Amino acid sequence: MLSVVGAVEEAGFSVSIMAPPEGPLAEVCALRGLHLVPLLTKDFSGKTLPQSNRREYIAAQLAHLRPDLVHANSLAMARLVGPVAQELGLKSIGHLRDIIKLSRRAIDDIACNTRILAVSQATRDYHLAAGLPAEKTHVLYNGVDLYEFMPRRSGGELHCALHLPPEAVLIGSIGQIGLRKGQDTLLTAASLLAAELPEVHYVIIGRRWSDKEESRRFEADLHTVAQRIGNVHFLGVREDVPRILNELTLLVHPARQEPLGRVLLEAAASGLPIVATDVGGTREIFGIQPDADLHTATETALLVPPDNPDAMAAMIAALVRDPELRTRLGASARKRAEEAFDARQAAKNLVEHYRVVV
Numbered sequence: 001m002l003s004v005v006g007a008v009e010e011a012g013f014s015v016s017i018m019a020p021p022e023g024p025l026a027e028v029c030a031l032r033g034l035h036l037v038p039l040l041t042k043d044f045s046g047k048t049l050p051q052s053n054r055r056e057y058i059a060a061q062l063a064h065l066r067p068d069l070v071h072a073n074s075l076a077m078a079r080l081v082g083p084v085a086q087e088l089g090l091k092s093i094g095h096l097r098d099i100i101k102l103s104r105r106a107i108d109d110i111a112c113n114t115r116i117l118a119v120s121q122a123t124r125d126y127h128l129a130a131g132l133p134a135e136k137t138h139v140l141y142n143g144v145d146l147y148e149f150m151p152r153r154s155g156g157e158l159h160c161a162l163h164l165p166p167e168a169v170l171i172g173s174i175g176q177i178g179l180r181k182g183q184d185t186l187l188t189a190a191s192l193l194a195a196e197l198p199e200v201h202y203v204i205i206g207r208r209w210s211d212k213e214e215s216r217r218f219e220a221d222l223h224t225v226a227q228r229i230g231n232v233h234f235l236g237v238r239e240d241v242p243r244i245l246n247e248l249t250l251l252v253h254p255a256r257q258e259p260l261g262r263v264l265l266e267a268a269a270s271g272l273p274i275v276a277t278d279v280g281g282t283r284e285i286f287g288i289q290p291d292a293d294l295h296t297a298t299e300t301a302l303l304v305p306p307d308n309p310d311a312m313a314a315m316i317a318a319l320v321r322d323p324e325l326r327t328r329l330g331a332s333a334r335k336r337a338e339e340a341f342d343a344r345q346a347a348k349n350l351v352e353h354y355r356v357v358v
Helices: 002-010 024-032 051-065 075-088 104-110 121-130 157-161 183-193 213-229 241-247 262-269 309-321 323-340 343-357
Strands: 016-019 035-038 070-072 092-096 115-118 137-139 169-174 200-205 232-236 250-253 274-277 302-304
Touching (some): 016 024, 016 051, 024 035, 070 075, 075 092, 075 104, 115 121, 157 241, 183 200, 241 262, 250 309, 274 309, 302 309, 309 323
Parallel strands (some): 016 035, 070 092, 092 115, 115 137, 169 200, 169 250, 200 232
16 A cells, blocks of 8 residues: 555655554554554454444444445455445445455445455456455555665575575575465475485564464474474565575465465566465466466466475476576566556556546
8 A cells, every 4th residue: 555655645645544543554654744543443451343333333433434435445344344334425445454254244334445456367266256335346466676686696694694604595484474476386396305405494474463372382283294394484574575585596475365366476476486376366476378388487486385395396306406496487577577566557547447446
């Protein structure tokens, strides 16, 4: 959202952001001079308010503001805002950034929005099959800042920070720690390669956000496996991901589902060779046709089936051993990012949707 606000304002729109009054987003809004409308979703104890109370609060704020357009920037907000905007006679856009199973009631709520945007064709197809109206639902790809994320010569800072020799191979995986992101598949692949490729180290960036017991157990199991492998480094949340990507030899994205992986866009823009699971909108990122054979579709990235550590290990080994293939894939990925995912063009495309709706 923050990446497109400037372009939206330049196009003549006045932007207000409804968000929690405290937290990282509120801090950024204050620094950038953006008008923040408080959004309260939790009570004083930190417990999430019932849906009806959240809708009542949003309705009161929107009734006061009377905006020309409401952009609900997530699936959850699209569901909350849709019926409210419809009842108030306001035009609204619901933005779908997830591929998750929805109830019939949730589908009906989202369908109340004037227009619906999906981050990939795969995301659109999934929700159309569940009942969203096709005539309202459009694909709008996310963009990536091609200047923030670009090929750069590695400075070796990460090797130094991890006390590794310059010749160590760094394989990165970036994303929230959780079952959906599939870090367990990567570590299983790493264990298969441990004796064969002892010079390879694995860097896991991200943290667990869910407090569910299954999520805690998933993270604990990852650390247990990592200790057994030895060459695994958990770096937590980092603010220097653009620089870290330039330090990696390749990126592995083992997700079990991915509407349109942001880290894949960033890694592609950084010119990294990539091994990723063939899920969600990943083929769209790399321009691989839906019916293409993965054994031959190697122009921009190497894709493997999800939950297949043997196939992942084979692709990792192939890239580690073939610097020419890494160079070719990295250059092709960067070109693909430039052609299809420039953040400036994504912002212009969003503005066009705004103009159509208002």
